[in-house]
Amino acid sequence: MNKVVSSSQTVSARVPAAASARRSFWLKQLHTWHWISAALSLVGMLLFAITGITLNHAGSIPATPVVTETTAEMPAPLVARLADFPEETTDPAPEFMVRWAKDALDVDLAKKPTETTPEEIYVALPMPGGDAWMTLDRATGEVVYEKTTRGAIAYLNDLHKGRNSGTVWFWFIDVFAVACVIFTLTGLAxxxxxxxxxxxxxxLVGLGLLVPVIIALLFIH
Structure with a gap:
């Protein structure tokens, strides 16, 4: 004896199937975006998590600054050309001085603002994990370059903060942050x-929200 299936039963059977298909589609999409964003942000997330700890305990981590000083003398013909450079300006050093500093001291002055007076040209050269500066005596051509480094942890801490890290690292932080947002939102979904x-x-999600809120309300003043 053949069993007759009504049209309403057929429709009701299709609804769960359609819902299951939609669920499978979104699960697949979310897993794909989740693992891609995880792969992209893995190293950066590890770096920023570790440096979050080192920054939080920066006062307890000893750092011994290492200062190196190098002197040199710019050739007289180049010193003479400095007469054409303004006596008071914050403009970057002239191109010939940039080339000479790169060749003689391996120092990059390109596009760095100066503090120029009639007596000297001073260039601040901040960097992650340290500082540096160079002065040039406009009369004698005597150059002093001083560099201070504070170790690997200070270097990584400054990368975490984006301090003096340049344009490329600036954009890396933005791309990394977007990958972390995608990773988090797909994880939530x-x-x-x-x-x-x-x-x-x-x-557990509620606990993750509640703990920082309670700490902020009760212990941060």
């Missing part, structure tokens, strides 16, 4: 999709 079968999901 996956929690939402799996929460029914994992009862502890939302309590």
């Amino acid at each position: 996956l929690v939402w999709l799996h929460a029914r079968s994992r009862p502890s999901s939302w309590p």
Whole structure:
């Protein structure tokens, strides 16, 4: 005897199938974006997590500055050309001085603002994990270059803060931050999709929100 299936039963059977197909589609998409963003942000997240700890304990981590000083003398023909450079300006050093400093001291002065007076040209050269500066006596051509480094931890801490790290690192931080946002939001969406079968999901998410809020309200003044 053949069993007759009504049209309403057919429609009701299709609804769960469609819902299951949508769920499978979104699970696949979210897993894909989650692992891609995780791969892109993995090293950066590890770096920023470790330097978050070192920054939080910066006062307890000893750092011994190492200062090196180098002197040189610019050739007389180049010193004579400095007469054409303004006596008081913050303009970058002239191109011939930039080339000479690169060749003689391996110092990059390109596009760095100067503090120029009639007596000298001073260039600040800040860097991650240290500082540096160079002065040039406009009358004699005598050059002093001083560099201070504070170790690897200070270097990594400054990368964390984006301090004196240049344009490329500036954009890296932005791209890394976007990857972290995608990683977090896709993780949240996956929690939402799996929460029914994992009862502890939302309590844990709530705890992650509640703990910093309570600390901020009660212990930060």
